[in-house]
Structures are given as C-alpha cells and as structure tokens.
Amino acid sequence: xxxxxxxxxxxxxxxxxxxxxxxxxxxxxxxxxxxxxxxxxxxxxxxxxxxxxxxxxxxxxxxxxxxxxxxxxxxxxxxxxxxxxxxxxxxxxxxxxxxxxxxxxxxxxxxxxxxxxxxxxxxxxxxxxxxxxxxxxxxxxxxxxxxxxxxxxxxxxxxxxxxxxxxxxxxxxxxxxxxxxxxxxxxxxxxxxxxxxxxxxxxxxxxxxxxxxxxxxxxxxxxxxxxxxxxxxxxxxxxxxxxxxxxxxxxxxxxxxxxxxxxxxxxxxxxxxxxxxxxxxxxxxxxxxxxxxxxxxxxxxxxxxxxxxxxxxxxxxxxxxxxxxxxxxxxxxxxxxxxxxxxxxxxxxxxxxxxxxxxxxxxxxxxxxxxxxxxxxxxxxxxxxxxxxxxxxxxxxxxxxxxxxxxxxxxxxxxxxxxxxxxxxxxxxxxxxxxxxxxxxxxxxxxxxxxxxxxxxxxxxxxxxxxxxxxxxxxxxxxxxxxxxxxxxxxxxx
Numbered sequence: 001x002x003x004x005x006x007x008x009x010x011x012x013x014x015x016x017x018x019x020x021x022x023x024x025x026x027x028x029x030x031x032x033x034x035x036x037x038x039x040x041x042x043x044x045x046x047x048x049x050x051x052x053x054x055x056x057x058x059x060x061x062x063x064x065x066x067x068x069x070x071x072x073x074x075x076x077x078x079x080x081x082x083x084x085x086x087x088x089x090x091x092x093x094x095x096x097x098x099x100x101x102x103x104x105x106x107x108x109x110x111x112x113x114x115x116x117x118x119x120x121x122x123x124x125x126x127x128x129x130x131x132x133x134x135x136x137x138x139x140x141x142x143x144x145x146x147x148x149x150x151x152x153x154x155x156x157x158x159x160x161x162x163x164x165x166x167x168x169x170x171x172x173x174x175x176x177x178x179x180x181x182x183x184x185x186x187x188x189x190x191x192x193x194x195x196x197x198x199x200x201x202x203x204x205x206x207x208x209x210x211x212x213x214x215x216x217x218x219x220x221x222x223x224x225x226x227x228x229x230x231x232x233x234x235x236x237x238x239x240x241x242x243x244x245x246x247x248x249x250x251x252x253x254x255x256x257x258x259x260x261x262x263x264x265x266x267x268x269x270x271x272x273x274x275x276x277x278x279x280x281x282x283x284x285x286x287x288x289x290x291x292x293x294x295x296x297x298x299x300x301x302x303x304x305x306x307x308x309x310x311x312x313x314x315x316x317x318x319x320x321x322x323x324x325x326x327x328x329x330x331x332x333x334x335x336x337x338x339x340x341x342x343x344x345x346x347x348x349x350x351x352x353x354x355x356x357x358x359x360x361x362x363x364x365x366x367x368x369x370x371x372x373x374x375x376x377x378x379x380x381x382x383x384x385x386x387x388x389x390x391x392x393x394x395x396x397x398x399x400x401x402x403x404x405x406x407x408x409x410x411x412x413x414x415x416x417x418x419x420x421x422x423x424x425x426x427x428x429x430x431x432x433x434x435x436x437x438x439x440x441x442x443x444x445x446x447x448x449x450x451x452x453x454x455x456x457x458x459x460x461x462x463x464x465x466x467x468x469x470x471x472x473x474x475x476x477x478x479x480x481x482x483x484x485x486x487x488x489x490x491x492x493x494x
Contacts, residue, residue, distance in 0.1 A: 001080065002090040002102060003040035010038040019043055023092070025099040039102060041092050046080045047073050053111075053276065055131035056288050057124045058368075065115040065124050067131075071208040071272035071279075074111035078210055081109045095127060110210050128288055143281040145200035148266070152231060153241040153253055154191035161189045170194055177249050190250065192243050197231040198224050206282040208275045215267045216275060218282070228260045244268055246278075289375075294367040297405075301377060303359035303387065303437065306400035306412070307333045307352040314350045321350045332356075336402070338409040339442060341449035346442070351409065353402050358387045359437070375439040403437055410439050 003009065003020050016022055020040040029035050051073025056066050069077060081091075084105050093101040093115055100123075101115055118124040154160065154171050166173060171191040200206075202224030209215040220228060235242075235256045244252045244266055252268025269275055289297070307313060307329075317327045317335065327335040333352040340349045363383035369375050391399045403411035440448070 001042040001046060001084075002092050003042070004085065004089050006039045006090075007037075009040060016040065023094070023099050025092070025102055027102075037102075039090075039092060039099065041094070041099075045094075046091070047077055049131055051076070052131045053280075055128040057128055063116065063118050063124055065118060065128055067113055067115060069111045070276045071111075074208065074210060075213075075272075077113075078108060078110040081105055081107075100127075111207065129290065132288060143277045145203065145282045147247045147281070148200035148269075148278060149196035149245045150198050150228075150266075151192040151196050151243040151245055152235070153243050154193075155236070155240050157191040160191055165191075174243075174250060177251075190243065190253070192245075192250075196245070197242070198227050200278070200282050202227070203282045206279045208272070208279065209265060212265060212267065214269055214271070214275070215265055216269055216278060217263055218266055219263045225260070225262050228264070232256065232259055289367060289369050297367045297375060297377065297439075298361045298364045300406045301361070301364070301437065301439065302357035302404050304353035304357050304402045304404055305390065306402050307354070308394075308400075310352045310400070313352050318350075327352070336404065336407075336409050338402070338412060340412070341442075341446045346446055351400075351402055351412065353404070353409075358390055358401065359383050364437075374441065377437040377439070379437065403439065405439050411437075411445070 003017060008014075009017065017040060020042055023039050023041050025037045025039050027035055027037070047069065051069050052067060053070045053073075054068040058064065058066070086105055086107060088104065090102050090104050092099050100118060103116070118127065154168060157171075160168060161173075168191050170193065172194055174190050174192050176188040176190060198220065200218075202221055203218045204221050205219045206216050209217045237256055237258050240256045241253045242256055243250050244254070246269065251270065254267050269278060313327075313329075313333075313335075314321065320327060321335060321337075329352065332355045334355065335350050335352055338349050338351055340347045359379065363380050363386075364377045365380045366378040367375065368378075387399075387401070400412065400414050402409050403413075
C-alpha cells in the first residue's frame with residue numbers, strides 16, 4: 001500500500017513515516033519520457049505471491065497481467081481496498097525490490113484484477129511464469145468434481161429417525177458428522193435420496209463467495225440446471241432441506257428458499273483452502289503454457305491440404321482403414337484418422353492429406369492455452385497468404401485443410417472464396433483469412449458443434465413455429481444465449 005501523502009512528504013523532505021519504506025519508482029509517461037517518483041510503501045504487503053492462484057496474459061494485450069488470488073488473498077485484498085479512498089489512494093506492485101506499477105485504485109478489488117503498464121510481452125510473460133511456479137503446492141489437489149454433490153433430504157426425516165425407521169423407499173440413512181451432532185452428544189441421522197440431485201461434474205464454473213465465508217458460487221451447465229429445476233419442483237420453500245455432501249460427509253443442510261438459478265450459492269464447505277481446492281477441481285484450472293510447452297506445440301502443429309476426392313478415397317479404402325492400415329497414394333497423399341464432431345455423437349472418419357504442409361512451425365508467432373483446454377496458435381502475417389495463394393491456384397477454387405498436432409488430426413475446415421450471386425452480380429468476393437489456428441479439446445469441439453447445431457435450428461425455425469421452442473426443454477432457452485465462440489478474422493488489427 002502506498003502512503004496517501006507520498007507526494008507531499010517527498011516535496012517537503014519530511015522524515016520517513018513509521019511503518020513505511022521509501023522506494024524510487026521509474027516509469028514512462030504518456031509521451032514516452034522516463035519519469036522518477038519517490039513513494040513510501042507500507043512495510044507489510046497486502047498480498048504476496050503465496051496468495052496467487054493463477055497469473056496469465058492475453059495474446060492481444062501482452063503488456064497486461066491478469067491475476068487471480070486464492071480465497072484468503074481475495075478477502076484480504078477486498079478488505080484493504082474497501083478502506084481506501086477510491087480514485088486517490090494507490091497500490092504498488094513490487095518485484096524483486098523494484099516498483100513495476102503503482103496505479104490509483106478506482107474500485108474495490110477482490111479475487112481478480114489486472115496489472116497494466118508492464119514493459120512488453122517478455123516482462124509480463126516472465127512475471128506470469130514466476131508467479132505460477134511459486135504458487136502454493138495445493139494446486140495438485142486430490143479433489144475431483146464428483147466429490148461435491150447435492151441430495152434431497154426426506155421432508156419427514158427426523159420423525160422417521162425418531163420412530164426407528166431404517167429403510168424408506170427412494171432414500172437411505174446417512175450419519176451426521178461429529179461437528180454437526182447435537183449438544184447431547186447422541187449420534188444423529190438423516191434420510192437422503194438414493195442418488196444426488198446434482199454433482200460438481202455438472203458445473204461450468206465455481207468461485208468463492210466473498211460475502212458468505214465458507215460458501216461457493218457454482219454456475220451449472222444446461223443439463224444440470226434442468227435437473228435442478230425438476231428436483232426443486234417438488235420441494236417446499238422455507239420447509240424442505242437440501243444436503244450438501246463432500247466425499248460422503250454431510251457438510252450442511254440449508255433450507256430450500258425457492259426455484260434455483262443457473263448460479264447457486266453452496267454453503268458450509270469449510271475453510272479457504274478447501275474452497276480453493278474445490279474451485280480448482282471444478283474449474284479444471286490450467287496453468288499457462290511454459291516456454292518449453294510452447295516450443296513443443298510449435299514443433300508439432302501443421303496445416304495440410306486435404307485431397308479434393310478424400311471422401312471417395314475413404315469409401316474406396318474403407319475396409320483397409322477399418323483394420324487400422326495406413327494408405328499412401330502414388331501422388332504422396334496419405335490417410336489419417338479423424339474423430340469428426342457430429343450430432344448427436346462423434347463419428348470416426350478418415351481423410352487423405354498432402355505430405356507437404358501449407359503452414360508449419362516457422363509460421364507461428366505465439367502459442368496460448370485457454371481455460372477450456374483449447375490451444376490457439378497466432379500466425380505471422382504472411383502465413384495465411386501462403387495458404388490463400390495455394391487456394392487461388394487450385395483449379396477447384398477451394399481447398400479443405402486439416403490441422404494436425406503430434407500426428408493426430410484435430411480440426412478440418414475449408415479455405416474458401418465466398419461468392420454470393422445477387423441478380424448475377426457478386427456482392428462479396430472473398431473473406432479475410434483467420435489469423436489463428438485453434439486446437440480445441442475433443443469434448444469442447446463436440447460441445448461447440450452441438451450448440452451450433454441447436455442455434456442453426458433455432459435461427460431457421462423459431463420465426464415459423466415459436467410454440468415448439470417454448471414447449472421443448474432443449475431449445476426453449478436458446479433465444480437468450482450469448483455467443484460461445486469468437487473468431488479473430490483480422491491480420492492487421494482487432
């Protein structure tokens with residue numbers, strides 16, 4: 001924390017305030033000139049690298065660093081910035097004894113914030129790698145998402161237990177943990193449903209709730225939300241309870257308050273370290289790629305043209321391909337297996353690719369990994385021009401391409417000229433080629449394909465038969481969905 005009167009103290013040459021240490025802050029102003037400032041920083045830092053959960057940079061803004069703190073760090077940061085004079089007081093980022101940034105705090109900060117003004121991609125990426133390497137060892141948590149589950153509590157559970165019932169259809173007897181036993185010391189029991197209403201593997205995202213200690217905010221996927229809706233329809237608000245169970249232990253039994261939303265507050269999960277471990281397990285937090293991993297991706301990813309008669313060749317050699325044989329044609333084209341995303345299930349197929357690649361390791365500028373596991377390779381400006389020139393020289397006017405990573409085909413698409421004939425007049429001659437190659441995880445690719453299939457159906461048929469989408473549980477929420485995929489289609493700008 002920067003002393004709020006640092007400038008006045010420095011100007012008046014006042015003694016160093018008790019509990020503070022003077023630092024020299026060198027920075028460039030908006031005109032690029034080097035400036036120097038004397039700041040007094042509090043001896044005790046608000047947070048250190050031990051509270052950092054994750055640090056990452058974005059490909060488009062490589063001078064900015066995004067920080068995510070653990071639960072305790074988020075609480076500490078929120079308490080500190082809540083007491084500050086917003087718009088006036090400052091925080092300082094100190095790395096190896098030097099101030100790297102000293103911004104004015106404009107809003108209360110909790111778990112996530114951004115550090116800007118770092119000198120280029122090398123400093124930001126180096127600091128991100130340092131923070132991720134020094135993060136707590138609890139990252140290798142033994143928790144898995146299925147460890148967390150919600151169960152329905154029998155509405156007459158306590159009466160049944162008092163009457164000595166041991167079996168109830170659809171329910172089974174659970175023992176409450178010692179810390180939830182009554183003052184009498186007697187063992188207590190509850191009847192919970194045979195199977196959970198929902199579990200952590202159905203969650204899209206989880207994060208600690210800063211307003212409710214020991215609680216998580218969990219956002220469910222569409223299927224899980226429907227399950228929760230159906231289960232909640234039979235519960236009475238303010239009377240019935242739901243049990244929060246972690247690894248077979250009942251943590252809490254909160255009262256059901258009303259129909260759930262897609263984001264649910266789960267109480268009673270315990271201390272901060274447990275919350276952080278559950279968040280990492282549910283979110284499957286992936287650390288940014290190291291330089292060695294980025295180099296490995298560059299060396300193993302390539303874009304190959306697909307034979308124009310690939311589907312015919314697949315049918316011709318299908319018996320041999322199904323036996324696991326690899327087919328190589330006299331022209332040099334060779335077969336490669338591919339799990340094609342399809343609705344409703346993926347399909348095993350084969351394509352024939354040219355031996356020489358259109359885009360290789362020398363054409364890749366930067367490699368990043370998103371939290372869904374997708375690896376994006378940013379290409380050099382001239383890379384797609386080679387592919388586009390190859391497409392224009394092709395007699396068919398279009399070329400299908402295969403993205404191959406470590407010998408496995410991961411993506412199939414068309415490098416194509418789009419032409420729309422309107423009364424014999426072309427209104428759109430070509431499109432700008434993409435400046436990224438994406439390597440999505442197979443599950444993520446299948447999800448994207450399935451959702452795009454639903455969106456296409458919704459876009460074509462909803463104006464004609466809106467009643468169908470209102471009555472169908474699968475489609476009724478698609479009208480308000482946000483886009484799930486954004487493609488950067490520019491080579492020179494955003």
